[in-house]
Amino acid sequence: MIVAYINFRAGRRQQAVQRLEQVRASNSDLILARIPLAILYESEGRHEEARVLVSEILAVNPNYAANSASRLALLGSAPDEGRASLRRAGLA
Numbered sequence: 406m407i408v409a410y411i412n413f414r415a416g417r418r419q420q421a422v423q424r425l426e427q428v429r430a431s432n433s434d435l436i437l438a439r440i441p442l443a444i445l446y447e448s449e450g451r452h453e454e455a456r457v458l459v460s461e462i463l464a465v466n467p468n469y470a471a472n473s474a475s476r477l478a479l480l481g482s483a484p485d486e487g488r489a490s491l492r493r494a495g496l497a
Contacts, residue, residue, distance in 0.1 A: 406437060418445065434465045440474045440491070447490040455494035462496065471496040
């Protein structure tokens with residue numbers, strides 16, 4: 406997760422996505438990898454992929470909300486932007 410954050414902050418979004426996808430693949434219940442991926446995908450117009458991630462988040466915790474999730478994104482984006490992206494992807 407830290408390597409993904411470092412890549413993102415250095416402007417290497419694709420490398421950040423690759424690292425987050427690796428974490429996602431190896432940890433089926435890890436919400437923390439899915440939150441920033443959903444935000445990144447939604448912000449890039451990859452709506453369906455973002456919605457899949459939101460479905461995975463809700464499968465682990467059906468009561469999870471965009472408000473809480475946006476604070477955990479770890480990408481350095483403004484929480485309001487992250488929250489809006491998550492809501493567009495289907496997280497209430």
